[in-house]
Amino acid sequence: MLIELDPYGAEYTRNPYPIYRRLRDEMPVYHNEAMRFWALTRYDDVYAGLRDNETFVSGEGVTIEGAEKGMPYLLVKDPPQHSWHKGLAVKIFTRGRMAKLDAFIRARAIELLEELGDRDRYDWAEDFAAKLPMDVISELTDIPPEFRDEIHRWTNVFLLRGDDADPELIKESHRRRLDIFRGLIKERRRSPRDDVITLLMTAEISDDQGGTYRMSEDDIVYHYSELGNAGHETVARSLPNCLLALDEFPDERRKLRKDPGLIEGGADELLRYDNPAQYLGRTTSRDTTLHGVTIPAGERVLMVAGSAINDERRFDDPRRLDVQRPVDPRSIHFGAGIHKCLGIHLARTEIRVVLEELLSRFPKYEIDLSSVTRAASSNLRGVRSLTISPGGHA
Template structure:
């Protein structure tokens, strides 16, 4: 019986693969959308909708009812007080009922590291957010070894040290272009003008995507990763499917265009599409449409959220701790360490989800096979057992590089060095130009339990005084300054 079942399973998988290989991926996305719409119409499914309510003080909530999956926690400034209580009273915390089902919260640094480093017990499949995304696509961050390792290896060359060195001058040039176009001495939205713009330019470069359409990349990322079902976000299912369909159609066209140019003799570049086409393991990925779509989506989302929200978070943090900005101006050599500290303090992605592959005793608790296990990086990065005075931004913190925002083990973020380089260059260029970067009012935050992001943040820039010209008269020098 077992042999027969196995044969039937393999046959079904082969038929599915053949169908998927012959149906264009955008049509598959459209078909999945029609199925979801039919289910909603028939009353078989109801999309989640979250309505913001004031979140009480954590001391007023019974321990068993604490729900850190609430997508308004970050917006209302309540995540960290709740996490502080969990770290002290229930570091391996079970919530029996939430909109995303029951789950365990892992909140201390050492425990998170232990879970993240053990894929044999804690699986990343089939998705890494709290709720099931409406569109089922395959991506290597939500795969276990060995399949994860094969697909990751095929694209990680784009962020190899030699390639990063070659990209540095281009990144600097594009950062300079953005900063030189900013207004001074008047408020503007930093998120739109700087964080999104620089991120879009770099994603377009990494993917060899049409530069004039770069804003689509950040839009697709925000829309696909922002569903209520997956992360408590605001994206309606219909909008998400429309974005996924457009993304699929665009990248299939880009894949074929790139293949045609290479066949015509164009030299291979270091962009991700070329790397996938020239790898034995992924050269036929275009014939596995949902896997193709999943990995492109992963690369776009992964290249968007960490860098972009750390660009905004760093400015906000240095406004919260102005003594650290003065320290930075007095010693710009602190920039690389400050970048790590900003990524720790911000923690752009709050968590990753795992599923227990078997019953396991962990941290004094019994976790059953199939249980959801959430590694709260946002909590681990504020764990006082690891980071002294953890809630403060300290740009010369000795162990800032030990933050967990990039994860551990086989799933450690492959683009971490690229993100750090972009942030380093941004701050080097900012210090060259501006004496003050003032946040004007409180930022507006993304509604999500996954992305710790900014929708808007108004800032005002004060340019550095021009240096006095040698030989100028005192009055002229004062005027120049």
């Protein structure tokens, strides 16, 4: 039977894991001629590929289409430019800023849960999972409240693919989001503050050769946009995935409820079980051979992390959720190598805090599986809607 990996198809959107298993077993180096990409699906291959930034480069784009090629996003920078751009971005994720965010995350999660807990039913995906991470990344990057819902809406449009996508609307969403961030930067030039926007505008960094760099105007706009978009979408997809997984494995949910000390490791296991970031695109800089198959230079290659972290060669019974599973020290849920996500600690913290507060306040919550809707999306996998009944306070 022919294996087809179509990341924008209905079967993949619904459940890609059976397809992944067949690819790992039968075709670990897969080629989709029609969509013009290759895919690696085994853990060791994906991990090695993500770390080999000389063979598998990011500068040609990280999606299937590669439309972001040439844009000044950090995720499409290759060395040596990547090094100093990342050096500037790292200045944002300081220990002090993260410590302040921890208290904000818990306070905002409690506030939202209490507000929504007064309803009989609400949409967990839109009313909670989209709002909390947007508020968190906005607290970090100083995005005013009046722009947050709009940024979220346009980001969702930008990520749509397949039958749900409108190419012209995707272009418009890209323009509208950049306009918002450009306006915020313009305002900050008039009134500098001790915040992330001002930091991006004024920070300097030196490379190994002693060169000093500052971001250009476009660099600042795109990096600010990148922080705002990536900083909320991954967690917004993760939180509904967590509830669906715990519904599928009620014994694991009971373990977390009974012993909250398991939640920190359990959050990592939930990310492994159904990670929102399913694949990361790269382009070969030279011919490379794996498992007897040669991928020519200049070809798009998907590093399918969603498959890799469910590889039987690495994990025992991977399609079983086990909140006591030892945490993978490599932890490639959010990439590996030079492009490993800078916000991984923040994402884990948000998921842990939400589970702690939800399970302690509303231990009898129920989800309505018939309410689940999905749409094909670039790189990320999650649900568009998921109805929850809080079930009353503990």
